[in-house]
Amino acid sequence: MSTQESSRPLDITTEDIDFDEIDNLMSTFQSDSRIKESLQTVTNLKEYQNSLDLQLREVQRESVEDYMRVFDDLQNLQIEIDDCDGILSKMEDLLTKFQSNLGNIGQEIKSLQDQSSSLSLKLQNRKVVGEKVSKFIDDILIPPKLIKLLCEEEVNEKYITSVEALRGKIEFFLDQKAQKIAAVTDIQPVIDQLIPKVSFKIRAFLISQFQNLKKQTNIHYVQQSITNYKQLSKFLFDHSRNVATQLLNDYVELIKSKISNDTKSYVTSLLLLKIDIATRNDLIGAGEDNSWSFFSQRTLTANRNNIFSIGEGVNSRINILQDNQIFGPAIVPHEAVNASKKFPYEILFRSINASILQTTKFEYEFIYEMFPGNCSVISDIFASSCGLIFEQTQIYCSNCFDVIGMLIMIQLSRKFKIYLQENQLYEINSFENLYSKIEPLLWSRVNELFQQHIDSLANANSRSLGTEMNRIEDLHAHFVTRRFAEFICAISVINLEHKILTDSVEQLTKQFEQLLARLVNNQTDPKRKFVFQINNYYHIISTLKERNLATNLLQKFNKTVTEFCTVFIQSELQSNFKNLLLFVKSNGWVLESTGMDTSRVNKVEAENIVKEFGKSYKEKLKTMQRNISSFFTNFTIGNQIFDELLLELADNYSRFEQILKKCCSQLLSFNEFIPTSTFNGEIKQIFQNKNKF
Numbered sequence: 001m002s003t004q005e006s007s008r009p010l011d012i013t014t015e016d017i018d019f020d021e022i023d024n025l026m027s028t029f030q031s032d033s034r035i036k037e038s039l040q041t042v043t044n045l046k047e048y049q050n051s052l053d054l055q056l057r058e059v060q061r062e063s064v065e066d067y068m069r070v071f072d073d074l075q076n077l078q079i080e081i082d083d084c085d086g087i088l089s090k091m092e093d094l095l096t097k098f099q100s101n102l103g104n105i106g107q108e109i110k111s112l113q114d115q116s117s118s119l120s121l122k123l124q125n126r127k128v129v130g131e132k133v134s135k136f137i138d139d140i141l142i143p144p145k146l147i148k149l150l151c152e153e154e155v156n157e158k159y160i161t162s163v164e165a166l167r168g169k170i171e172f173f174l175d176q177k178a179q180k181i182a183a184v185t186d187i188q189p190v191i192d193q194l195i196p197k198v199s200f201k202i203r204a205f206l207i208s209q210f211q212n213l214k215k216q217t218n219i220h221y222v223q224q225s226i227t228n229y230k231q232l233s234k235f236l237f238d239h240s241r242n243v244a245t246q247l248l249n250d251y252v253e254l255i256k257s258k259i260s261n262d263t264k265s266y267v268t269s270l271l272l273l274k275i276d277i278a279t280r281n282d283l284i285g286a287g288e289d290n291s292w293s294f295f296s297q298r299t300l301t302a303n304r305n306n307i308f309s310i311g312e313g314v315n316s317r318i319n320i321l322q323d324n325q326i327f328g329p330a331i332v333p334h335e336a337v338n339a340s341k342k343f344p345y346e347i348l349f350r351s352i353n354a355s356i357l358q359t360t361k362f363e364y365e366f367i368y369e370m371f372p373g374n375c376s377v378i379s380d381i382f383a384s385s386c387g388l389i390f391e392q393t394q395i396y397c398s399n400c401f402d403v404i405g406m407l408i409m410i411q412l413s414r415k416f417k418i419y420l421q422e423n424q425l426y427e428i429n430s431f432e433n434l435y436s437k438i439e440p441l442l443w444s445r446v447n448e449l450f451q452q453h454i455d456s457l458a459n460a461n462s463r464s465l466g467t468e469m470n471r472i473e474d475l476h477a478h479f480v481t482r483r484f485a486e487f488i489c490a491i492s493v494i495n496l497e498h499k500i501l502t503d504s505v506e507q508l509t510k511q512f513e514q515l516l517a518r519l520v521n522n523q524t525d526p527k528r529k530f531v532f533q534i535n536n537y538y539h540i541i542s543t544l545k546e547r548n549l550a551t552n553l554l555q556k557f558n559k560t561v562t563e564f565c566t567v568f569i570q571s572e573l574q575s576n577f578k579n580l581l582l583f584v585k586s587n588g589w590v591l592e593s594t595g596m597d598t599s600r601v602n603k604v605e606a607e608n609i610v611k612e613f614g615k616s617y618k619e620k621l622k623t624m625q626r627n628i629s630s631f632f633t634n635f636t637i638g639n640q641i642f643d644e645l646l647l648e649l650a651d652n653y654s655r656f657e658q659i660l661k662k663c664c665s666q667l668l669s670f671n672e673f674i675p676t677s678t679f680n681g682e683i684k685q686i687f688q689n690k691n692k693f
Contacts, residue, residue, distance in 0.1 A: 040400040051456045071666050075082045121316055130253050142169055142190055150198050155229070163235050165200065199240035202232045203247050210251050213258055223366040236578040251370075259359065263445060267392055269354055275342035278307045278401040283481045284508070285456030285515065287465060295542055309486035310404060310491075310493055317404065320350050321411055327419070330355040345396055346408040352392075353416055356385055360431065361423055376603075378458035379430040386434040393438055397445040403453070404487075407501075408493045410442045450504035453487075457511035462518035475531045476633050477539035483545040484512050509553060510690045527575070530568040531631045537561045538637045561637075569645045572627065575651065579609050584655045587663075601663040607670075609656070614672030617679070619685070621646075646683045653679055 009015055024674055038048065038158060067074075149162050157572060173191060209226050210321050213219045236244035310317045331343065331351040367375050393409075400406060413435045420431055457480075465480060477485075520529045537557045544554045573581055625642060632638035657676045660667050667673060 003514045052537065058275065063217070070158060087585060098356060106257070110315050139452060141187065141461065142166070142194065147190075147194060149192065151201070151541075152248050155232070157633050160229065161165050163198065163202070166194070167235055167238065170195070179564050195239055195330055198242075199236055199243040203243050203356050205229075206232060206247060207250055210254050212257060219258065220362045221254075222361065227366065227369050230369045234372065234577050237372065248371050248374055248377065248500060255363070256381045256384060258387070259356075259363075259381060261389055262355060263352075263385040265386065266355065266566065270343075270348045271353060271392075273331070273336050273341065274345055276402075277344050277405060278403075280452075282307045283399060283456035284308065284453045284480060284487060284512075285460040285465075288479055289340040292533075296546070300648075308404070308483045317344065317346070317408060317490075320347060321408065321494075325429045326350060326412065326415055327354050327358065344402070344405055345400070346412065349568060350412055352389060352413065356382070356389065357416060357419055357431070359427065360428060364423075364425055364428070371521060378425075378428050380635070382428065385428040385431045390434055390437055390441075394441060397441055400445060401449060401452075403446055403449045404450070404494070405489045406442050406446050407491065407496055409440055410446075410496060411494055412443070413439050441497060447500045447504065449510065449530060450500075454504070454511050455508050457508070457515045460515050460518075462522055467517075475528060475535055475631055477536050478516075478520075478532075480512070480515065481536040481539055484508075485540040488540070488551075488553060489543055489547050492544070492551055505553075527568065527571045530564050530571065534561055534564045534568060534637065534641075535632060535634070536634075537564070538634055542636070558573060560631055565637075565641050565644065569641060569648055572624055572645060573649060573652075576624055577613070577617075577652070578607070580656060581652055583609055584659065588655065601659070602666050603667075607667055610660075610667050610670055611672045613653075614670075618682070622683075639664070643687065650676075650680055650683050 001436070076121050146165060147161055149159070153159055153162075170191060173187060177188075177236060206226070206229065209229065213222050227477060233244070233247070236247060309412070336343075360378065363381060364375060364378055370378070397406070417432070417435045420428065425431070465478070488505070488509075491501065516533065520532055523529050523532060538561050541554060541557050541561060544551060583602075583605060624645065628638050628642045628645075632641065654676050657668075668675075
């Protein structure tokens with residue numbers, strides 16, 4: 001602010017003064033410690049201002065003096081600064097030039113980078129091409145060392161590896177040839193010459209291996225070792241089909257002859273172990289002494305029990321139908337001879353077929369591996385063996401009289417067919433044809449033998465088959481019944497379904513019942529007739545029940561036995577309590593009506609019955625008990641009949657007492673009278689005694 005301005009009076013009326021700003025300045029000054037101190041100490045502002053002006057001028061003077069003292073230094077500093085400016089200017093020019101040069105170098109580097117990338121890409125492409133060319137050469141070129149090894153070295157694992165290497169080169173050659181690569185034409189002559197040489201060498205080697213099969217009994221183990229060379233066979237089928245076909249034909253002829261001869265030898269050896277279960281005279285309706293003649297002597301009597309039966313437990317003939325038995329160990333002929341063992345034909349049949357089928361499975365697996373796509377030749381391989389088995393079965397059927405054995409063979413044939421299906425041996429038509437022919441053959445013979453059994457029953461002479469049945473033991477199950485029961489059980493257990501079997505069993509049952517009726521007629525006593533029939537029919541029932549066979553025949557015979565038992569009980573009661581039964585029957589009207597005249601009841605007869613019954617009923621019960629125990633050898637049917645007899649007698653005696661109460665009550669006081677409660681107590685005691693017989 002100038003002096004004039006400072007001396008000019010402050011006019012607050014003509015100027016626009018910002019008092020807010022003044023307030024702010026005042027606040028700022030007040031916060032300054034020096035101003036604050038000055039305001040507190042200074043009393044005359046004018047003097048204070050003059051003092052400050054003097055101080056300022058003194059400071060200014062001192063500053064000028066200081067400047068004058070360092071003037072030379074400042075001048076020198078200016079010179080140095082000018083020199084530095086010159087140097088820096090030169091450096092700026094130099095750096096500008098350097099920057100320009102660096103820009104040029106960057107362009108050159110970029111150009112070099114582009115050239116380097118192009119060269120790197122070319123190098124990489126050349127490497128890739130080189131690798132492909134190298135691989136192409138390696139894949140298609142057949143080294144002289146490999147050719148020498150394939151043509152001169154012996155066949156072993158190393159040779160198989162070499163053949164695989166050759167296969168890879170041939171396949172590569174064919175692939176490149178298909179793509180019309182011109183370079184492969186140079187290698188074709190080498191391949192065309194090498195394939196026949198290798199093929200004939202492989203064929204010769206494999207034939208030598210096949211020849212070893214002739215010397216072995218168990219060819220499966222030899223075949224397993226031959227499959228180690230399956231890659232050689234595959235090479236032939238892939239690249240030398242004619243040689244492969246020759247090899248296959250050679251193998252088929254060799255193995256067909258081997259298996260056929262082995263089968264023939266095995267069957268011949270097993271037939272020496274055959275045991276005949278039945279002869280032409282072993283019929284259900286034949287007499288017990290008809291199975292022997294001078295010209296048909298039976299040497300295997302130990303097995304006569306199996307003529308009409310399947311046996312039990314470990315000796316059961318149907319054990320071979322179990323899954324773990326059908327394809328169990330085959331019979332070893334020399335071991336069986338040393339052990340003096342003999343077998344029914346169905347066991348030999350199982351062993352022959354199980355052995356050949358297992359051989360078939362192994363053969364199928366071998367051909368599948370060694371000659372892929374040619375499994376159909378198995379039918380030809382086994383055709384001769386199947387023919388031999390069928391021929392032998394025909395011979396057996398023509399001289400067989402063992403129905404049970406033939407039914408077991410039919411069941412075996414069906415299981416063998418299932419085995420073929422389960423093991424997916426669909427291409428073996430020879431076996432399908434074998435079992436399709438064997439089953440009708442067996443059914444035809446079964447039908448013939450059934451007819452012989454049926455005729456034996458139809459033509460049987462009841463007099464010559466037994467006795468006059470005048471002894472207690474003659475009332476027991478007849479030997480024909482025992483045969484029939486075992487025979488029917490055997491058929492049911494084998495569990496075959498066929499119209500021939502159903503019709504034959506029906507006719508056989510019909511003729512058996514007719515024969516039983518003729519045998520009954522040999523007896524004149526009606527009661528003994530019923531006893532004989534009950535014993536025979538119940539023997540069949542018990543035989544079926546023992547084997548848990550709930551057949552229609554069981555239901556039929558149960559009904560028949562029930563009817564005969566009812567008649568027998570009435571007959572037995574008539575024999576011992578005839579007067580009681582007649583009295584109850586003739587006077588039963590008394591119980592059915594009320595208010596009727598009871599004078600018609602014969603009181604004298606009633607009195608006699610009371611006295612007679614009281615004196616003799618215990619003895620008669622014992623007599624009936626003894627009779628039933630002697631008549632019926634089967635404990636179950638004897639108990640059942642006696643229990644029903646007691647219940648029937650108790651019912652009649654109860655009715656008798658009720659009649660007496662209505663018309664003859666005075667008789668109830670007789671000493672001889674036995675109250676119903678007492679009689680029922682006696683019966684209850686008998687029921688509680690489990691050992692009646």
